[in-house]
Amino acid sequence: MDTYFVGSRASNLAKAQVREYLAPLRQRFPGIAFTHRVILEGGDKDRKSLLSDISAVSGGSAFSSEQEAALARGDVDVVIHSLKDLPTANPPGLVLVPPPGREDARDALCGSTLAGLPKGASVGTGAPRRIAQLLAVRPDIEVVPIRGNVPPRLKKIETMGLDAVVLAVAGLRRLGLDDAIGEILPVDLFPPSPGQGALGIQVREESSAIQEILSTSGDPAVDAQVRAERALLAELHGGCSVPVGAYAEVRADGSLSLYAQVTSLDGTRQVSGSLSGPLGEPEKLGEALAGELIGQGARSILGEIRAEAAV
Known part of the structure; x- marks a missing residue:
């Protein structure tokens, strides 16, 4: 029996994503063994430092660099990421294969609804995009920085006395925590991180055999959606630590x-815009919309954010 080693982060969500992805493959290929291996990331080991600082030390992402290094070394054959955590450029020798069906890409407010938040309410989130979007809609609220896996962040409503926290609907649903959702936030006001809700399936470029196997799970429509979103982010020279939201x-x-x-x-x-184009040209669509946003002043906004972060 052939064996392929599949890497992921250690969280319950990461493990749920591995089970979700491997279940149909195990049925489709009963003669192949898929063995899961946990890989600790810098962002998992260090819960106090800024994610940007951890990323700077690793030379990549706080939530993907160690997994990518293990894949490049051959310690694992596949890595299953949350696509939103991946930089828009793959390390040399690594590629993404088309992801399977996408879970709900939107954000959720847990503990309250947006209209139900009292004036001056405290809302927990550590994501710059979510902080910026919340303040754009409700400048009266106090944003409290929080980090950690999904269940601990939910518990901070009680342990820190928060009025609400913002989490991804996809993570909540994959963990069976739908009941915690107070309101799913509208995409027009709170577009999610590029790739949110989708899995990032990464392999070595040279591994044609595993690519052929994994290609049977790919969803062409989801692949086009996330490629457009990530192309826009790349054109803006952004990453997961900048307040860019996109949804295709x-x-x-x-x-x-x-x-x-x-x-x-x-x-x-705030600047925003929308465009439509052929399904077969997602990168062109992302790049074109990024150009429109740059024309509205997006690069100036992002430049100011990077300048503040460098101080």
């Missing part, structure tokens, strides 16, 4: 539509 969907006529938004950290400046 396939229309009834078969075209691909993309909506995106860039917001200053204090929520006072």
Whole structure:
């Protein structure tokens, strides 16, 4: 029996994503053994430092660098990421294969609804995009920085006396925590991180055999959606630590539509736009919309954020 080693982070969510992805493959290929291996990331080991600082030390992402290094060394044959955690450029020798069906990409407010938050409410989130979007809609609230896996962040509503926390719907649903959702936030005001809700399936470029096996699980529509979102992010020279939201969907006529938004950290400046294009040209769509946002001042907003972070 052939054996392939599959790497992921150690969280319950990461393990749930591995089970979700491997279940149909195990049925489709009963003669292949898929063995899971846990890989600790810098962002998992260090819960106090800024994610940007951890990323700077690792030379990549706080939530993907160790897994990518293990894949490049041959310690594992596949890595299953949350796609939103991956930089837009693959390390040399590594590639992404088309992901399977996407879970709900939106964000959720847990503990309250947006309208139900009292004036001056405390809302927990550590993501710059979520902070910026919250302040753009509700400048009166106090954003409290929190980090950690999904269940511990939910518990901070009680342990820290927060009015609410913002989490990804996908993570909540994959962990069976749908009941914690107070309100799913609308995409027009809170577009998610590029790739949110989708899995990032990464392999070595040279591994044609495993690529052929994994290709049977790929969803072409989801692949086009996330490629458009990530192309936009790449064109803006952004990453998971900047307040860029993007969401693509396939229309009834078969075209691909993309909506995106860039917001200053204090929520006072915001640019947004949308475009549609052929399903087969997602990168062109992402790059074109990024150009429109740059024309509206997106690069200025992101430049100010990077300058603040460098101080």
